[in-house]
Amino acid sequence: MLPVTSTAADTLVKVAGSVLTEVAALRDRIVEEVSGELPELAQDAQARDLLVSTVRENLIAALGVFGGATRRVDVGAPPVALEFARRLAQRGVPITTMLRAYRLGQAAFQQEMITRIAAEPVxxxxxxxxxxxxxxxxxxxxxxxxxxxxxxxxxxxDTWLRNRNANRLAKVRTVLSGKAVESGEIEKAIGYVLSDRHVGAVLWCGPDVDEGARLSSLERHAGLLATAAGGRVPLVVAPDASTVWAWFPASSIDPDLVTRVLDGSPEPVRVALGDPASGLDGFRGTHQQALQAQAVALMAGDGLSRSVTTASQLGPLALVAADTAAVATWVRTVLGALADDDEQHRRMRETVWAYLSSGSSLMLASQELHLHKNTIQYRLRKAEQARGRPLSEGRIDVEVALLACRLLGTAVLRPVGD
Structure with missing residues (x-):
């Protein structure tokens, strides 16, 4: 960087003084440019007044540095600028918008100063x-x-979100408790229509996501799922720092679409979905189902890569999956060696599942798995040998045990070598 000559320094002081005498004109120009490009910063008279005062005080502070009235080390954000930042946070204006306004202001300020510097006789x-x-x-x-x-x-x-969430969460817990409530008052408080048809969801993330960013990430993903569910605004509350409960006003949500949304995200967010249900009872019921689906997904731990678990997948497993160790023992008893955690037995389990869930149809199973019927028959015989008894013996148990393997993975499978 070139050394600052006395002439250049004097020029800066002189130009800063001249701009200061006409600061109102520069302020107005910057305010018009910023509010024109970023209208959300001046949505009403109060917001515009704060924007005007923020621009003015920042200009005066910056000119004070160039004019020598203020040392660089002493400069700080004007109080009105801090108040404006807090107001934008309360109104949900993105922080990137605020920073964009500062860049626009800086560019306009420098342009004005350089124009005046160039006009000086130096x-x-x-x-x-x-x-x-x-x-x-x-x-x-x-x-x-x-x-x-x-x-x-x-x-x-952060403070505003915590307070808003605490108020909403208290109202939601009242509804979930089963107590008699006045729907109109609750709906007004939480901003959500309880008489609608709902799909309840639980979203959560693990410790590998920065603690300070978890809730914002989960809320953002809830917004993405809302778009996938038709775009209507969901009800979202946070019972803890790593979980959100959501209700989507929709008749259904396609789990495959939700999976694609999550798989396209760099953040490891997982989702449990309840079945669609209507009214106040449905609001409670679909949430309870989502919690059950989450419990099953958590039992699986890191053994499965599935990002979405739905209540409709659980079947009778929702009733028996209260104790992982007990379920694992039962699964291994029912399936024998068919519960071994290796690729060979995984293929056998998937074949048996396709066969039984298709009504014991070799043709339908072969179509689903894209295998020849003879291959299906061969795998079924191998599965019976691994189990040690016919698949038809205790068939319902076999289906539930296979469902547990599909949803819980290594949590219930027998490690090879045991």
């Missing part, structure tokens, strides 16, 4: 040095101010 070299110093100081100012307003924004956003 050498081209001093103009270049002054412009370089201008850019360096302006960047440093915006960088420091941005850190402070971002901190104010995030703190307010």
């Amino acid at each position: 050498s081209a070299g001093d103009v270049a040095v002054a412009a370089t110093e201008l850019s360096s100081v302006a960047f440093g100012y915006i960088d420091k101010i941005s850190e402070e307003v971002v901190e104010a924004y995030q703190l307010e956003r």
Whole structure:
């Protein structure tokens, strides 16, 4: 970087003083540019007043640095700028929008200053040095101010979200408790129509997601699922720092579509879905089913890569899957060696599942698995040998045990070598 000459420094001081005397005009120009490109920053008179005051105070503070009235190390975000950041957080304006406004303001400020520097009767070299110093100081100012307003924004956003969630969660728990409630009052408080048809969901993530980012990530994914479910706004509350409960006002949600949404995300979010249900009882019922589906998914641990578990998949397993160890013992008793956790027995289990779930039809099973009927018959015989008795013996038990293998994976399978 070129050394700052006395002439260049004097030029900056002089230009800063001239801009300060006309700061209102520059303020108005910046406000118009920012509000024109980012209208969400000036949605009403109150918001616009805060924007105007924020731009004015930042201009005065920055010009004070260039004019020598303020040392760089002493500069800080004006109180009104912090208040504006908190107000944007309360209104849900994205933090990226606020930072974009600061970049627009910086660009307009530098353009005005450089235009005036170039008009000064100094050498081209001093103009270049002054412009370089201008850019360096302006960047440093915006960088420091941005850190402070971002901190104010995030703190307010976190506090506001916690308070809003606490109020909603208390109302939702009242509904879920089964107590008699006045639907109209509850609906107004939580912003959700209880008489609708709902699909309950539980979304959660593991410890590999940063603790401070979990809830925002889960809420964002709930929004993605809402789009997949038709775009209507869901009810979302957080019972803890790593889980959200959601209700989607929809007649159905396609699990395959949900899986595609989650698989397309870089964050390891998992979802449990209840069955569609209507009204107040349905609101409670579909949520309870989603919790059961989550419990089964959690039993599976990391043994399965499935990102979505639905209540409709559980069948009778929802009634017996209260104790992982007990279920594992029962599965291994029912299936024998067919419960061994290796590729050979996995193929046998999938073949038996396709055969039994198709009504013991070799043709339908072969179509589903894209295998010849003779291959299906061969695998069925091998499965019976592994089990040690016919598949028709205790058939219902066999189907439930296979369902447990599909949903719980290694949690119930017998490790090879045991």
